[in-house]
Amino acid sequence: MGILTGYRVLDCSIAMAGPFAAQRLGDLGADVIKVEPTSGEWQRHTSAGGIKGNRINVSFLSLNRNKRSLAVDLKNADGKQVLLELVKTADVFLQNYRPGVAKRLGVDYETLSAINPKLVYVSMSGYGETGPYVNNPGQDLILQGMSGAMLSAGRAGEPPLAAGQFLVDAVTAYTAFEGVLAALLHRERTGEAQLVQVNMLDAITTLQMQELSVYTVGGKAQTRSAEPHAHAYIRSPYGAFATADGYIIVAFPSLANFGAVIGEDAFLTMNDEIDSWKRRDEIFARTRERLKHKTTEEWLGLFRAADVWAGPVYGYAELVDDPQIRHNGTFVEYEHPTEGPIKAPGFPIRFSKTPSDVRFGAPLAGQHSRDILREAGFADDKVDSLIGSGAVSETML
Known part of the structure; x- marks a missing residue:
């Protein structure tokens, strides 16, 4: 019942x-x-x-x-x-x-x-x-x-x-x-x-309680930039990036840690809370260039080992057959x-x-x-x- x-x-x-x-x-x-x-x-x-x-x-x-x-x-x-x-x-x-x-x-x-x-x-x-x-x-x-x-x-x-x-x-x-x-x-x-x-x-x-409060309380307007960021109020890198065989999601990692994993030396000295906003498009573009050289699974393995938040981009065929699903x-x-x-x-x-x-x-x-x-x-x-x-x-x- x-x-x-x-x-x-x-x-x-x-x-x-x-x-x-x-x-x-x-x-x-x-x-x-x-x-x-x-x-x-x-x-x-x-x-x-x-x-x-x-x-x-x-x-x-x-x-x-x-x-x-x-x-x-x-x-x-x-x-x-x-x-x-x-x-x-x-x-x-x-x-x-x-x-x-x-x-x-x-x-x-x-x-x-x-x-x-x-x-x-x-x-x-x-x-x-x-x-x-x-x-x-x-x-x-x-x-x-x-x-x-x-x-x-x-x-x-x-x-x-x-x-x-x-x-x-x-x-x-x-x-x-x-x-x-x-x-x-x-x-x-x-x-x-x-x-x-x-x-x-x-x-x-x-539903947009957090986003709208950033605007109404914090006074920060939505600002879309030159690169396709997944959210106007989240620091870079944040979005879907092409890999050698598909796409991968990367969600606002520590720039120094992330830079070390993907081999992007410019990230090693950047400040997460300052540069991730001021240089948002540059960071996105550099990330995009690095990630296209390995497969999604290769990057996921590296990111998991380094505690970088990342995940695959599924179609419905992959979603339905996912082991957690x-x-x-x-x-x-x-x-x-x-x-x-x-x-x-x-x-x-x-x-x-x-x-x-x-x-x-x-x-x-x-x-x-x-x-x-x-x-x-x-x-x-x-x-x-x-x-x-x-x-x-x-x-x-």
Whole structure:
């Protein structure tokens, strides 16, 4: 049994941030009911990397394991009533509708908390529920651009650098996940539920606690220089460098120690806290020239022996096969009834008594509609009527 076994979550979210947060709750044992349109959630129909599955595409598959699907038309009066009945038995309601949509649908916090005062209601948005950007699109790359982080790395005069993953979506998902757990803990202690609001702009901004404090408290502006430093606020050398057969990461070593290892005599008399800033580009360029003459493994061996912080630059093929990744059990493997063998990142927190588990993979749209309605107290003839009218849909394996 997972640590959240016995809790019910109604996941009315779409795309990545909301579904990812809900999947985390499902990984810990919560009964997550994915409430989606009768045609299926938007992400079912949008592939990632152009890859599609047999009946479920990879993008949806990756974000919706450990959920059951109820496919219901919330614009249909009978369909909405189904959801309102489920609210009576839920612990968490999660949505990332555009601001104002929940109110129009009649599933806003005020309405649902009146039905179930014990309901933790989580509302996720791009920029907040009110304000000048309330109607702006909350898309990951747009928020990366606003965050300031894209100008904390790379060369001056070159385009800003985006993260190699959907960073803002992922950070927002974890922020919502934390918010749910905190609100449930508060409810357990006091009996009081509440509204939890999470937005992408605040999530990615507060992630940069250290960097932004260097600017707001220390008064030091971001300054990208001529070489592609990995971070504007970290001294040189700091970044990815080409080797004879690939790339290697070097992270702000002692210049004298580092110079001795790579054979760069100019570093031997440099001061780490003065020259590493004043001569940042020179140090980077000298490092780049030295490191290209040996392989990554050769340099890693030398650096480890000299206590220089360094590591390889992986692609996904190397990451998946890394011995520490395999040792940690970072990836889970299971059999999906329509998509076959699945290997995907699992839940990253280990609990000694209540471990996470993959109970089932991502569902088909409406796969569990009939079961969920029966559990909610709907008689079989009423279930047949709802499905027959199109208020609810079901899909069979």
